[in-house]
Amino acid sequence: MPQLNRADGDDLGASDELIPFKDEGEQEEKRNVSGRDLDDVKSSLVNESETNSGSDSEVTLRKQQQDGGLFQPSPYVGYPFFMLPDLGNLCSPYLTANGALAPGGRTVRNLVKAGLKCWLNRLMSDVQQDKEDEKKPHIKKPLNAFMLYMREERPKVVAQCKVKESATINQILGQRWHSLSKEEQSKYYELARKERLVHSKLYPAVGQRQLRKKKQTNTDKRRSSDMTSLDYSLLNINT
DNA sequence: AGACCTTTGAAGTTG
DNA sequence: CAACTTCAAAGGTCT
Numbered sequence: 001m002p003q004l005n006r007a008d009g010d011d012l013g014a015s016d017e018l019i020p021f022k023d024e025g026e027q028e029e030k031r032n033v034s035g036r037d038l039d040d041v042k043s044s045l046v047n048e049s050e051t052n053s054g055s056d057s058e059v060t061l062r063k064q065q066q067d068g069g070l071f072q073p074s075p076y077v078g079y080p081f082f083m084l085p086d087l088g089n090l091c092s093p094y095l096t097a098n099g100a101l102a103p104g105g106r107t108v109r110n111l112v113k114a115g116l117k118c119w120l121n122r123l124m125s126d127v128q129q130d131k132e133d134e135k136k137p138h139i140k141k142p143l144n145a146f147m148l149y150m151r152e153e154r155p156k157v158v159a160q161c162k163v164k165e166s167a168t169i170n171q172i173l174g175q176r177w178h179s180l181s182k183e184e185q186s187k188y189y190e191l192a193r194k195e196r197l198v199h200s201k202l203y204p205a206v207g208q209r210q211l212r213k214k215k216q217t218n219t220d221k222r223r224s225s226d227m228t229s230l231d232y233s234l235l236n237i238n239t
Numbered sequence: 240a241g242a243c244c245t246t247t248g249a250a251g252t253t254g
Numbered sequence: 255c256a257a258c259t260t261c262a263a264a265g266g267t268c269t
Contacts, residue, residue: 141262146247150263166264170246177247189248196249 142199145188146177 143151150173157169157176177185 141249141260143262144248147262150246154264163266164264165244165266167243167245167266169264170244172246174246192248 139203142195143192145185145192146174148191148195149173149177149180149185149188 150170153173153176154169157172158164161169161172163169163172
């Protein structure tokens with residue numbers, strides 16, 4: 001894509017600079033915002049609100065808002081107030097002819113602030129939750145019947161077929177798995193059932209969500225000192 | 240360095 | 255509730 005030459009002083013491209021719309025941006029951005037930054041933003045909002053609230057009328061107004069007199073909970077709770085679709089209609093009665101806020105427009109300003117604070121509160125709790133999740137050690141999923149079978153049979157296939165590529169080995173193991181009798185398979189299903197039981201005892205509150213990780217790298221896997229299925233079997237819990 | 244391949248099954252999510 | 259998605263293991267291959 002050709003780039004605008006801005007060295008000649010012609011800055012035509014600057015005013016309407018393209019801002020790419022990012023589908024995932026909201027989520028991504030959310031993760032990048034540190035709690036401290038949000039605190040700063042939030043406190044500045046609060047400070048501004050407090051420093052500008054000198055007059056008695058505004059104090060009364062604020063009280064009314066706190067009482068719920070003027071500030072009705074939005075159906076879009078959690079979103080910045082200025083992003084609401086019908087805000088234009090809400091604002092218009094408070095605007096003067098030149099677009100400035102009329103005295104009554106302070107209501108809108110405070111409403112926007114309240115909405116923004118609400119949104120920031122939710123954002124902060126999300127960031128906090130993400131941080132807590134990252135601190136938690138990754139808990140691996142228990143092995144299913146086929147995985148247990150693979151772990152046992154892989155060395156045999158490698159020795160027999162002289163292949164090391166896991167994709168190929170797994171294809172062979174998949175075929176062999178289907179050729180197993182019901183009885184032979186049930187042995188692994190039973191093992192898997194016990195593994196799941198042990199896992200649920202070890203991590204009672206762990207759901208799939210907590211088990212999931214975006215994508216675990218090989219390095220991470222090697223470094224991982226989490227309890228594996230092999231460790232469960234060592235526990236030898238009778239079920 | 241890290242994603243991908245390839246398999247099955249469990250469990251969570253989505254429509 | 256069916257269909258879809260993710261992730262458990264493994265190690266060579268590819269980007």
